[in-house]
Amino acid sequence: MNKLIIAEDILQEHEVKGYFEILRESVIRSRLTMTAVFFKLANSSQGTDIERNQVKNQISAFLKSKIRKTDLLFQLADGVHWGIFFLQSSDVEAKAFLKRIFAILKQEREFKQIALKASIAEIRNNNVSFEALLDSNKQKLANEDQPTWSIEQVTDYSVQPTEQVKVSIIEQNAIFRKVLETTLNHLDIPHFTLEVSTYEDGYSFLQSDSYKTGHMHLIVMNDILPRKNGLEILHILRNMPNEKKFIIYMMSERNSEGATLNAYEGGVDEYIVKPFNLRLLEAKIKRTFARFWL
Known part of the structure; x- marks a missing residue:
């Protein structure tokens, strides 16, 4: 029997497991989708050994020529299956790729x-x-009823995990602070659960150490606060090594262009002028978190 000829630089099944485990965890950390595509040679028993090996090598070379540099192509140990890991791609993009190469x-x-x-x-x-x-x-x-050039779908791994988000409300006015707390506690955001804490000033927030956890952290704070105002807190958070975990909404009664520019240049994600409709705040927060799963 002739030895199977493999296209140059095609990874084999035993070499790919470690790569997959790294990619799988990056799906959680980056919140980006990965799609796996598998192919089977439908007529693998036809022809001589040499002819079959030539066909398999031809498929490997063809697939390699059609993938992006960020995609990972490999051949399974049985010699009649191939796989591709499409990074940062959905099943819709994978289907379009399959239809094109088919x-x-x-x-x-x-x-x-x-x-x-x-x-x-x-x-x-x-x-x-x-x-x-x-x-x-x-x-x-392996389904014998599946015709050639058809595309099956495995949906077992497409459920998105739920991520916990820390939420800190920093507002001096006790009544408005309670209104914000109630609003955010009742906010339904797909794929996220909110853990809401409230603080009457910036100093009590910094003393809590809640901002030092590794969780994504939404800050909704007033710009003017006793004992460490909002701009001071903004500066502290944006100078932390993991500052990207913070989503910072600043509330203010100042509607001037200078105050708005100063806040955005300091690193706020949203600047909301008081008074405002709570439904606007809800919509902005929902839109912010929806972007993580687009």
């Missing part, structure tokens, strides 16, 4: 011996092992 393979005479079928698995959480991912997709592709 059209090329079916039209070009040099690929007339090739017939493929494919499966797609969008990954939005880290509750999947490399072995489970391979098994679930290989089972889909």
Whole structure:
């Protein structure tokens, strides 16, 4: 029997597991989707050993020529399955890629011996092992009723995890502070749970040490506060090594262009002039968090 010929630089199944585990965790840290695509050679038993090996090598070379530099192509140990990890891509983008390369393979005479079928698995959480991912997709592709050039879908790993967000309200007025607390406690944001704390001034917020945790942290604060005002807190937070975890909303009674520019240049994400409609605040917060899952 002839030894299987592999296209140069194609990773093999045993080499990919470590890469996958790193990529899987980056899905959680970066909140970006990864999609895995698997192919199966539908007519792998046809022809001589040499002809079959040539077809497999041709498929590897073709797939390698069509992926981006950020995508990871590999061949499974059985020699009749291939996989691609598409980074920062959804199943919609993966389907478009499959339709495009299937059209090329079916039209070009040099690929007339090739017939493929494919499966797609969008990954939005880290509750999947490399072995489970391979098994679930290989089972889909083992279905004899699945015609060639068709695309199956595995949906087991597409549920987005829920992330806890710290919320700090820093407002001197006790009544308005309570109104804000009630509003944010009742705010429903998909994929996030809010843990709301309130402070009457900047000093008590800094003494709490709540801002030193690793959680994403939404700050809703007034610009004028006793004992450490809002601009001082803004400066402290934006000079922390992990300052990107903070989403900072500043409330102010000052509606001047200078005050607004000063706040944005200092690093606020939203500047809201008092008085304001609470529904506007809710809409802004929902839109901010929706961007993490676009």
